[in-house]
Amino acid sequence: MTPNSFLSLIKEDALLLLKSMIQTPSFSKEEDQVSTLISDQLTSWGIAHERKKNNLWSKDPHWDDNKPTILFNSHIDTVQPSKDYTMDPFGGEEVEDKIIGLGSNDAGASVVSQLAAFRYLSQLSDRTYNLIWSATAEEEISGKNGVEFLLPKLGNIDLAIVGEPTQLDIAVAEKxxxxxxxxxxxxxxxxxxxxxxxxxxxxxxxxxxxxxxxxxxxxxxxxxxxxxxxxxxxxxxxxxxxxxxxxxxxxxxxxxxxxxxxxxxxxxxxxxxxxxRSTRLNASNIPLDHPMVKRCIALGSTAYGSPTMSDQALMSCPSIKLGPGDSARSHTANEFIYKDEILNGIEYYIKMLEGFSF
CATH class of the missing domain: 3.30.70.360 (Alpha-Beta Plaits)
Structure with missing residues (x-):
């Protein structure tokens, strides 16, 4: 299979997986079914992975202990649906150029886009870094059984790319x-x-x-x-x-x-x-001269400080927040993501990491 045909395949897989995720309720602390859904899909694609509680992760097949490590991370849990929905929040319906449903924008689109990019990049053996993909629980409540539980099991992380709806701009700091x-x-x-x-x-x-x-x-x-x-x-x-x-x-x-x-x-x-009540949710930031920040700006992203909080607050490693979708749609009735946003997100994640070095 050529690289272009494989890219087309994983893009289509990403859209289908997102619809299935939307159709599987996954409120915070109740992510068991969607975690199983994604795990089964990974198995069907032949992707070796692990699961602890409701968290999933996979290390690329070209792992080298002497290389730095980059982590893809996004979350599979959602808030409760707004009472103002006029469509089924768990329908996962495709209407013209949109996929509609709870968690489509925040952060299902980032989960499937990062996974697609991980599948593509894992085929490349000449990378200067290791890559881990993870999908974690309890982000919406900053719970202790999500990324905070998972990180100690992953070893040293040199950079985390946290998938949240940022319109593919790069959040270099977060309150x-x-x-x-x-x-x-x-x-x-x-x-x-x-x-x-x-x-x-x-x-x-x-x-x-x-x-x-x-x-x-x-x-x-x-x-x-x-x-x-x-x-x-x-x-x-x-x-x-x-x-x-x-x-x-x-x-x-x-x-x-x-x-x-x-x-x-x-x-x-x-x-x-x-x-x-807690002092563990500290602000995060990354220097503007970090190689990944420079890379994203060169790709057309705008660097900004985010007023909203994500799993970055629980990470001690350098991190950025970047993903498809618009934060203004998060937690709203009839939440949606444009299909093109997902496809562009996959391509962006690949471009930012293909040939990248620290």
Whole structure:
């Protein structure tokens, strides 16, 4: 089979696999069936692979321990479908130039495009790097049984290419996330008397400090750290001065502060007691002079800082985020991907890696 005919075959396989994936519900923590579906397909293509929990991965047949390693990674889980769907979210219907359904854009298109590119590149024995393809679970909830569980099993990774809908532009940085539960203590009293120490009033002062607080370091790509109070709760009844007020702070970090550092700065600024739900979802970034960044820019991609979070937050290796589709369609009713976006994505992934060297 010629390279062109093989490329045509794997493109068609990618479109068919995506439709089957859409028709197989795969909510976070419920990816078993779609993982089995993809595994069976890999077996039918003669691709050796492994599975742990609901994560799949395959190493190319020309593995050389002396070469650096590049990881293709995207996710197979989806959010719940919007109630505003007018079409079957699990239909996987092809309407004119679109494939419609839950997870088509985010991130099924990246999964099948990376897999097609992996199949093509695995035939080339003269590469200067090893290649791993992986499809992982629980990305939508930043779960512990997805890429975080898989990475230690893969060995050293020199570069990860995270497949998400970026319109084939290259996200060279991505904001991190930390959610903080804040608690302010007061003293209960009768509202009709001059008694107590109102926890709401004390919390308001802290909330005002958060609104006005500016972190000194601002990223050229991701901008400033963003801290936003998103929930407040206090009081038991109208005539009791509340002795406790809780609020939630949503933190979007910019890569210039570790989440633990941001927590310490805020704790020294606020009266409230702060408890982070997690500090593990840090921001990520890669130097603009990295060979892969230069390669993608030469191919026509625009480098940008992403406000949305992906599995990059759980990776300690250098990484970029790039894939077919448009982030604006993610998690929307009647989610879709253009077929041409998938076909172009396959060709792009091949071009960025064919002949590449660090």
């Amino acid at each position: 991190g996330l930390m959610v903080i539960d804040a608690t302010v203590e007061g003293v209960a009293g009768h509202a009709a008397r001059d008694e107590g120490d109102n926890a709401i009033y004390k919390a308001i002062k802290d909330i005002d400090r958060i609104e006005k607080f500016v972190f000194d370091k601002e990223s050229d790509v991701l901008g400033p750290v963003k801290a936003t109070v998103t929930m407040v709760n206090a009081g038991t009844q109208h005539n009791v001065v509340p002795d406790r007020c809780t609020f939630v702070i949503d933190i979007r970090s910019n890569g210039l502060y570790a989440n633990k550092e941001i927590l310490e700065i805020l704790q020294n600024t606020l009266d409230a007691k702060l408890r982070p």
